[in-house]
Amino acid sequence: MKRLGLVLVSLFMVLSCAACGQTKEETKKSELKFTPGSYTASAQGYNGEVSIEATFSETAITDIQVKEQKETAHVGDVAYPILIEDILAANGTGVDVVSGATFTSIGLKNAVNAAAEAASASDLDAFKKNTVEHTAQEEITGTWDVVIVGAGGAGMMAAAQAAQNGDTVLVLEKNAEMGGNTLVSGGAYQSTFDAVVWDPANPDATTGEYNGETYEKVKNDAGRIDTLKTILNWSEEPFDGTIDDEHPFVAGDIALNAVRGVHEEYLPTLKALKEEIQAYLDWAQPQLDAGVHETKLTLFSTINLHIFQTYYGGLRPNRENTEWIYGDEKLVRQFVEGGQEIKDWLEAQGASIDQSRAFTLIGCLWQRENAVNGGTVDGEFYEGKWGAYFAVPANTVLKANEANKIMTRTTANELITDESGRVTGVKATQFDGTPVTVMANKGVILATGGYGANIEMVQKTNDYWKDEYIANNIGTTNRSSLKGDGTTMGQAVGAATIGEGWxxxxxxxxxxxxxxxxxxxxxxxxxxxxxxxxxxxxxxxxxxxxxxxxxxxxxxxxxxxxxxxxxxxxxxxxxxxxxxxxxxxxxxxxxxxxxxxxxxxxxxxxxxxxxxxxxxxxxxxxxxxxxxxxxxxxxxxxxxxxxxxxxxxxxxxxxxxxxxxxxxxxxxxxxxxSTHHTMGGLLVDTDRRVLNEGGEAIKGLYAAGEVTGGFHSGNRLGGNAITEIIVSGRIAGNSASNEK
Missing domain, CATH: 3.90.700.10 (Succinate dehydrogenase/fumarate reductase flavoprotein, catalytic domain)
Structure with missing residues (x-):
């Protein structure tokens, strides 16, 4: 057995350790002839055309340069160097695509095929079949305190938190680079920021203070006060789920929902929110009566409003109107309140967060969105989501302990359990077939994301949409690797699921x-x-x-x-x-x-x-x-x-x-x-312990992010996913560290 080697060639060029010493087995390739020279060609990638220049000798393709491309950084573009190396070695394009960048890979191969045709390839079909076989190496083994499956947003937050706790950490990622679905999301997170919203202690303030900085107060969009008045009149009677001609359900019609009442666990939130709204209206209404437009008034926003909108925004019946679903109050409250810590926690590691605007994005219900500018590591600034959500926490992980690793192009297949049923490790396979068996002293965290790219699984679990809507050719915002691996692995060791119909x-x-x-x-x-x-x-x-x-x-x-x-x-x-x-x-x-x-x-x-x-x-x-x-x-x-x-x-x-x-x-x-977010998943508690059908925790197993259910219920508010994955990742990291 060989021990795990160095994973990072440079801090943010995360590669599979097996790739560093891998061998490519020579396969019998067709002998080809070309007209020597350099040829330009292009083909459709995922986000747009990829243009290349390929150079041929009399018998082989000798160089490939990507001249223009529109793929997402750290998502699609990471496929290019991997594929180019394989194509040159194969003298053809019959090589495997790169996981998580399937359409990018196909686009590059098609462009190379076009260049080969322009170079008068003697047998273009043979060129398209020429390949290399990556040879599996000796099994990789090792033991860490915490093993995390998935290097997306939730996984990297869990890894950073566990590393900060002093634990050794291994992250397994099936794609060529960390990032997961978070890198192809909008990236904003939903959380109220007191410095820019109405302050009952200083109602006429036009600015607010936070950590020594001054922020301008944000004004209402038109229509906000009508929504607040609807909530103020929300029935406090027990929720009535009757759906008939006299009690229709119309998704998004909060006036109709308001007369249905409220579930018992959300009643305290509703009552507290009503008090907050009334105080705001006592200040705002005289100004409105005097002719001041609501867009001139400071925005009202509180934690209770966020919790309650997450509740009613996700409150939905199934398509037969026989079952209602809504978010677990404890889980919802936990991630909403935990969102207040995101800025300070990430910025302490080097991220730059912009909470000054309280903007909106599609389906968010309120002005509560926060943007990430990027992150700084060793004096170098990395922009946007990559910088704030990945460069920064990866730096935390890798500098905390030299034993900490991020292993990419490695697909987890199975959870290892001991005789008592405790999860003790993970079995995985690298892209070249190299087996990986890693053990966890304290716990395994599943952070594999959902299954939005697995249309068959979406169709199979669907209990909300008309079948004809989820057609076989429906698009997805997900990366191609989001197939539901974590859900399947969790269920194999007895994990329960919740809310997969939505x-x-x-x-x-x-x-x-x-x-x-x-x-x-x-x-x-x-x-x-x-x-x-x-x-x-x-x-x-x-x-x-x-x-x-x-x-x-x-x-x-x-x-x-x-x-x-x-x-x-x-x-x-x-x-x-x-x-x-x-x-x-x-x-x-x-x-x-x-x-x-x-x-x-x-x-x-x-x-x-x-x-x-x-x-x-x-x-x-x-x-x-x-x-x-x-x-x-x-x-x-x-x-x-x-x-x-x-x-x-x-x-x-x-x-x-x-x-x-x-x-x-x-x-x-x-x-x-397009399919976007699978809101159901593994059943977890407030410690992010994975639960079985009996509601008991499966020892040693934790989960965070889209692989879990219970938060967003029938409909997720825009920006809530990023908030939840950061908060849940940290909770899972802490719970695994403390072996809860």
């Missing part, structure tokens, strides 16, 4: 590949491409928006006419040409992006999508008049909104000047729901 659809999915398009709902409208009319409250929950897309999506014939890939639920989003949120990684300039985004006049848009131009124009004008305060009603109510679709000037106080209104060019995006 999978969240992301309404903002690009039609071409299912990727997360990004954006918010307060500053856009969604229209039915046939009628040209709004059909949903765009600021509502994600399941409401996805259902609306499915019910109002364009026909397959229309999709083909527009050159779009057909999937269920393709709808049209319209916004102001200057909208900056949710451009999907594109520059905020009025330039078309094929199959995704166009800039047209209202009339051109109507002609393109097939609706009446006057109807579409009237839809937009009616909406904008409501936003500007010219009209009092909308055909489809909207709880929260900001910004017009058309162009309009404002005075120095930020009031709209309707006489300056003009509607000409608009921004149009084509999107459809």
């Amino acid at each position: 999978t969240q659809m992301m309404p903002l999915g690009w039609v071409d590949n299912g990727n997360l398009a990004g954006g918010a709902g307060e500053n856009v409208i969604y229209v039915n491409p046939e009628t040209g009319k709004r059909y949903v409250d765009e600021s509502a929950e994600r399941d409401v928006l996805s259902e609306g897309g499915f019910e109002n999506g364009m026909s397959e014939a229309k999709a083909k006419e527009l050159g779009l890939k057909y999937v269920p639920g393709i709808y049209v989003e319209i916004s102001n040409v200057g909208t900056t949120a949710g451009t999907g990684g594109f520059n905020n300039v009025p330039e078309d992006v094929e199959g995704r985004m166009i800039f047209r006049t209202v009339e051109e848009t109507a002609k393109l999508i097939g609706c009446d131009a006057e109807t579409l124009r009237q839809t937009i004008v009616d909406y904008d008049n409501y936003v500007m305060g010219v009209a009092d009603t909308l055909d489809v109510e909207k709880l929260s909104y900001r910004g017009t679709v058309g162009q309009v000037e404002m005075d120095d106080d930020g009031n709209y000047l309707p006489d300056t209104y003009n509607l000409d060019m608009i921004r149009v995006r084509f999107m459809a729901p």
